[in-house]
Ligand SMILES: Nc1ncnc2c1ncn2[C@@H]1O[C@H](COP(=O)(O)OP(=O)(O)O)[C@@H](O)[C@H]1O
């Protein structure tokens with residue numbers, strides 16, 4: 001039983017986290033196409049590439065601006081929506097709820113298109129030119145995303161409001177508060193945790209949104225848009241390093257939240273005021289029985305040592321070595337294939353035309369440097385035909401790494417060697 | 422008394438849809454007095470209080486505070502402060518901030534508020550506890566904070582909605598005295614709501630007894646107890662033995678009722694029935710347990726009840742003797758403990774007698790337990 005449970009957990013977490021781990025590893029491997037195996041050289045150059053990639057950096061900037069705008073708009077609209085829900089005539093409540101929740105169920109693509117069309121109409125009606133702010137990508141994206149993110153926020157607020165004692169507002173009114181004062185001093189502080197959750201939720205939803213944004217971004221592509229475009233035109237491991245950074249940030253964020261919560265619980269359990277425990281950094285006590293904190297410390301140590309290592313370590317030596325190795329291997333391969341071709345020519349001459357030359361060529365399959373089955377099929381073609389055609393065909397046909405990695409490599413190496421890098 | 426601000430309800434009806442929560446309430450509450458609404462849960466007490474504090478408008482009729490019609494005036498503009506049934510202390514504010522909330526919304530600075538809070542904390546015997554959160558206080562302490570918070574607003578009328586119901590017995594009795602003292606000290610009108618007749622009788626100048634939306638009787642505590650005006654009041658306030666029957670004769674404010682099993686019983690006609698009860702009417706006789714004594718001369722009729730003793734219990738200040746009464750209901754008699762050893766009369770017939778002046782005849786009506 002225990003064994004099965006363990007196995008299940010391994011499979012489960014492998015399924016959840018495996019892709020992230022693999023992707024992170026590819027960010028530290030030197031080949032120009034992201035892949036984890038075969039491992040060549042440990043490198044940090046992709047972080048540099050990422051940092052110097054104007055489009056990515058710009059995309060992050062736009063994503064942040066849009067994210068902040070969406071948070072503000074969605075949280076305000078979500079809160080207003082949830083408050084109306086508590087005030088509305090009970091018979092209308094269910095209908096109202098359905099209407100306000102509907103945007104979550106509508107496909108993001110539809111929301112994107114309708115936002116675009118709607119504001120374009122408004123723009124025309126108001127007689128503005130096509131470069132007015134109503135056509136601004138940031139403006140449209142914030143509005144478009146907020147249409148459904150506000151509904152998420154509303155759900156968060158509704159959950160919190162259900163636990164609110166209306167008597168508290170009444171008590172405030174009874175003591176002479178105006179409605180605005182009662183809202184500001186009683187309801188708003190009560191909703192504060194929900195505001196935090198809704199803001200985080202809204203930001204994440206905005207940051208990762210693609211299908212609505214793709215219609216509205218105009219001149220301001222967000223990170224997701226940039227990434228999608230990159231994938232379309234071929235990617236390099238700097239994307240993996242970005243993924244790695246995002247994963248690390250998420251883990252650090254989640255862990256610090258967890259630690260804060262634990263401390264607070266600890267404080268309450270001990271009957272001490274919260275500030276007394278959350279105020280100072282009390283590592284030893286904190287570490288006791290707190291796995292989250294331990295992981296955090298390990299992560300921090302790991303992070304620092306990585307940075308230190310990165311500043312000292314240079315992958316150049318390793319790379320040259322690998323390159324030499326590859327070149328030798330490549331040469332060998334080329335020779336081999338040429339040899340085979342010659343043999344084949346001879347066979348053709350003997351047996352007449354053969355359509356599937358590669359099929360009858362077990363040697364190629366076995367000895368191709370990549371593992372993928374495609375590799376061997378394409379290999380001879382690539383060598384026959386000119387380079388560029390061979391490289392575009394597989395990358396658009398098959399975005400997987402393993403399957404056509406070898407093709408890429410041969411190409412790259414060939415070019416590199418030719419240019420005498 | 423008389424100096425404070427009075428409250429008046431004139432023909433007040435309160436309806437929720439088809440449901441009538443308060444029916445034709447006419448109440449005149451003298452300024453500076455301690456007035457209680459007493460009634461079982463769900464009879465509309467809170468609803469009346471909410472109409473006075475402004476959280477709901479009567480469907481019909483008027484609420485006047487200090488002679489002024491309150492129609493259209495919101496709760497934050499009325500000179501009332503309400504102590505909620507669940508107290509409704511602000512959980513995220515410290516005790517002193519809770520107490521001075523009414524000052525905060527007037528824009529009074531923190532230093533002044535703190536000073537006022539400390540004065541009030543001293544009054545409610547919670548000196549030095551101002552920086553705690555409400556969740557860190559005990560039930561009785563929360564109670565007092567709620568009172569201080571309401572008093573801090575300097576209302577003309579303080580409304581209290583079953584404020585002691587969540588406390589344990591000892592604390593409840595202590596807080597009764599304390600509340601009464603506070604009321605006498607500050608001299609404002611208190612309107613107090615409770616389903617506990619002990620609270621209503623001990624604290625109030627006047628009590629209104631309610632039964633599902635209807636006010637049956639408004640009177641001082643003693644009149645309510647000694648001279649109930651309806652069978653409901655008679656059975657709800659204090660303990661009472663009930664005997665049913667038909668009126669046989671009426672004279673000089675006294676009536677003789679022939680009961681099914683206990684024979685003829687004589688008693689004073691109570692409440693508004695004095696002038697219109699006549700022979701042949703269905704009636705009920707109410708005799709308090711302490712009004713009974715053991716008959717010395719068993720020959721009399723009209724003020725004696727003979728029944729089988731089924732149970733006896735010793736309660737400290739009293740012996741309770743239970744006898745088999747009408748329709749399976751038991752008759753209870755309480756004898757003051759005078760320190761003499763009594764011999765048991767279990768299983769024997771016993772004849773009880775009472776003073777007809779202390780018993781009440783009322784036209785047949787609804788009882789509290791029914
Ligand atoms: N807002 C409301 N809507 C409908 N019915 C209500 C409302 N408030 C109170 N009632 C009803 O009015 C009656 C009296 O309630 P309430 O005044 O709270 O009784 P209590 O005497 O226990 O304080 C109850 O039957 C209750 O169900």
Ligand SMILES: [Mg+2]
Nearest residue numbers: 466467506582
């Ligand atoms: Mg109530």
